[in-house]
Amino acid sequence: MTAAQRGHQVVLFERQAELGGQFNYARKIPGKEEFNETLRYYRVMLEKYAVDIRLNSKASVEELVTFDEVVLATGVQPRQLAIPGADHPSVLSYAEAIREPQRVGHKVAVIGSGGIGFDVAELLVNQVPTALDINAWCDEWGVDLEINQAGGLKAPQHPASAREVVMLQRKTSKPGKNLGKTTGWVHRASLKQHGVTMLAGCEYLQIDDQGLHIRHQDTVQVLAVDSIVVCAGQESVRDLLGPLEKAGIRVQIIGGAEEAAELDAKRAIEQGTQVAAAL
Ligand SMILES: Cc1cc2nc3c(=O)[nH]c(=O)nc-3n(C[C@H](O)[C@H](O)[C@H](O)COP(=O)(O)OP(=O)(O)OC[C@H]3O[C@@H](n4cnc5c(N)ncnc54)[C@H](O)[C@@H]3O)c2cc1C
Numbered sequence: 001m002t003a004a005q006r007g008h009q010v011v012l013f014e015r016q017a018e019l020g021g022q023f024n025y026a027r028k029i030p031g032k033e034e035f036n037e038t039l040r041y042y043r044v045m046l047e048k049y050a051v052d053i054r055l056n057s058k059a060s061v062e063e064l065v066t067f068d069e070v071v072l073a074t075g076v077q078p079r080q081l082a083i084p085g086a087d088h089p090s091v092l093s094y095a096e097a098i099r100e101p102q103r104v105g106h107k108v109a110v111i112g113s114g115g116i117g118f119d120v121a122e123l124l125v126n127q128v129p130t131a132l133d134i135n136a137w138c139d140e141w142g143v144d145l146e147i148n149q150a151g152g153l154k155a156p157q158h159p160a161s162a163r164e165v166v167m168l169q170r171k172t173s174k175p176g177k178n179l180g181k182t183t184g185w186v187h188r189a190s191l192k193q194h195g196v197t198m199l200a201g202c203e204y205l206q207i208d209d210q211g212l213h214i215r216h217q218d219t220v221q222v223l224a225v226d227s228i229v230v231c232a233g234q235e236s237v238r239d240l241l242g243p244l245e246k247a248g249i250r251v252q253i254i255g256g257a258e259e260a261a262e263l264d265a266k267r268a269i270e271q272g273t274q275v276a277a278a279l
Helices: 035-048 094-099 115-125 134-141 184-193 241-246 265-277
Strands: 011-013 052-054 070-072 076-078 091-093 107-111 164-168 197-199 202-208 211-216 219-223 227-230 234-236 251-253
Touching (some): 070 265, 094 227, 107 115, 107 211
Parallel strands (some): 011 052, 070 251, 091 227, 164 197
Antiparallel strands (some): 211 219
């Protein structure tokens, strides 16, 4: 968008059928519906500045060598689990679980308690997301809009959880420690209200028909879950970088492709803006 605003002729290749990358997962999480607006804004601006958008189009080195400048924003892919049974049918990546939540069973283990693990748990426990319904939201959080009760507070009515979820992490630190300073407490409180349990300091041993085998506090145990959702980080996608550099093309790399730093769209957008401003 910034490059086109500055008068460059821009072609945007997207291998999927829609724009947005990981934002298309983020926007499905209860409470993150505003990302739909972010995407709408970019769609309008790209059209306004006549960016040539090529959907369903995986950019290849042969095509890219014809451009004066190439910016690689190829993002990230979910990191896979490397334990025996990681290919068991009960295992889903976070991308699969968000795309097709109906595939996730009733009892669920979420592996990885970072930002994406919290988001996935939020999606899985919410029967009816309340963020866009002010009355339902006030009931859930105990806000009395009529101010009939002291402080405008009333007894919160916690909605029933859609699933039984246990969140796991390898680190021994408090789960959710690195969530945002102003929003982390909301995520922790919401999952607690939905009865989500959290185990830190877990070693993942194997997955089979019995469930997920872990070692926790020196004890081996089996979590008899129906589904295991892997939220164990992300890896940068930069398969085009080497071949482009070899072909002598000047490449700038931004966003998740530069560093897979979990939930940081702001950094990706800032880098894109700065790179375009300097072209
Ligand atoms: C569940 C979830 C919740 C999140 N919540 C937040 C949040 O609250 N706040 C926040 O700041 N961030 C959040 N994020 C992270 C945010 O979405 C990412 O930081 C951001 O999308 C990174 O942007 P990117 O452009 O670098 O990569 P991506 O979003 O991964 O986009 C890369 C794009 O490149 C395409 N592509 C790859 N290779 C090719 C190729 N060869 N040819 C053509 N196209 C290609 C891919 O299809 C993809 O569309 C969340 C992410 C997830 C998954």
